[in-house]
Amino acid sequence: xxxxxxxxPSLSVQEGRISILNCDYTNSMFDYFLxxxxxxxxxxxxxxxxxxxxxxxxxxxFTVFLNKSAKHLxxxxxxxxxxxxxVYFCAASSIIQGAQKLVFGQGTRLTINP
Amino acid sequence: SQTIHQWPATLVQPVGSxxxxxxxxxxxxNPNLYWYRQAAGRGLQLLxxxxxxxxxxxxxxxxxxxxxxxxxxxxxSSKKLLLSDxxxxxxxxxxxxxxxxxxxxRLTVT
Numbered sequence: 439x440x441x442x443x444x445x446x447p448s449l450s451v452q453e454g455r456i457s458i459l460n461c462d463y464t465n466s467m468f469d470y471f472l473x474x475x476x477x478x479x480x481x482x483x484x485x486x487x488x489x490x491x492x493x494x495x496x497x498x499x500f501t502v503f504l505n506k507s508a509k510h511l512x513x514x515x516x517x518x519x520x521x522x523x524x525v526y527f528c529a530a531s532s533i534i535q536g537a538q539k540l541v542f543g544q545g546t547r548l549t550i551n552p
Numbered sequence: 553s554q555t556i557h558q559w560p561a562t563l564v565q566p567v568g569s570x571x572x573x574x575x576x577x578x579x580x581x582n583p584n585l586y587w588y589r590q591a592a593g594r595g596l597q598l599l600x601x602x603x604x605x606x607x608x609x610x611x612x613x614x615x616x617x618x619x620x621x622x623x624x625x626x627x628x629s630s631k632k633l634l635l636s637d638x639x640x641x642x643x644x645x646x647x648x649x650x651x652x653x654x655x656x657x658r659l660t661v662t
Contacts, residue, residue: 442595470649481558481642481653482596489649527595531649536603537584538646539611542595 441465442530444543453552457515461528461543464509468530472540473502473513476525485526486513518550554579558643558654565661571616571630573657575643578624583645585626587618588653590640602626633661 443462451457459473469490474482488495488502488511495502501514515522525547529540558575565571577583587599598611600618608618615634619627626643638661643654 472651474653479561479656479658481644481655484650484652487650529596529651531651535609537586537601537609538649538651539598539601540596540651542597544595 440544441468442528442541442543444526444528444546446546447544448547448549450549450551451518453520453550454517457513457518457522457548457550459513459515459526459528459546459548461511461513462509463511463530463541465530465532465541466509467532468541469533470531470538471502471504471511472529472531473500474527474529475522476527476545482527515548520550520552523548523550554645554647554652556643556645556652556654558657560657561655562658563660565633565659567635567661568632571628571633571637571659573628573641573643573659575626575628575654576624577626577645580624580645580647582623583647585620585624586644586646586651587616587626587628588642588644590642590656592639596642600628635661637661 472487473485476482486500504511525545527545528543555578585602588596590596602620642656
């Protein structure tokens with residue numbers, strides 16, 4: 439049972455355009471959501487997060503939108519740059535026994551074309 | 553600022569051999585610590601987490617164990633490795649709601 443899904447394994451976007459990465463979740467207990475960027479042979483790098491009490495969070499070129507009723511979140515990158523090419527993971531979180539437990543999606547490989 | 557160190561970066565071990573991966577965090581006190589694994593073609597899966605020294609919780613039954621001998625040290629171990637233990641192992645820490653990862657260890661069991 440996959441609780442967090444990223445249905446697009448890959449996405450190709452032209453430099454300067456908007457990249458939109460999507461993520462769906464099934465468990466209503468998740469109350470915090472995070473996006474990570476990952477390069478090969480490296481650990482994921484935290485990008486941006488959003489609490490379930492909000493519907494939007496913005497940080498520079500990155501904006502995360504949360505639609506709780508649809509159990510859907512998305513990451514917008516604008517304008518897209520070649521350095522944004524990487525695998526992006528969304529993660530849904532809940533606090534269990536004092537620990538932050540993340541459930542990850544399968545990832546979306548974003549390629550920015552010059 | 554906080555940093556996380558994880559070593560070694562790569563490891564090739566024969567089936568049946570022991571394993572010890574170490575992770576240390578600097579610049580923070582009493583963090584929550586985690587071990588994740590990414591198997592080939594799959595997402596990251598939580599293996600263990602710890603909210604304090606000596607406190608370990610396991611998420612999935614497996615051939616591995618974890619220990620936290622000091623506040624900022626987290627160790628992943630196995631007495632006898634299996635082929636299925638191959639993967640990319642990541643240590644992580646959190647304070648408040650953000651979780652930050654180390655650079656990982658690529659383990660290949662042959």
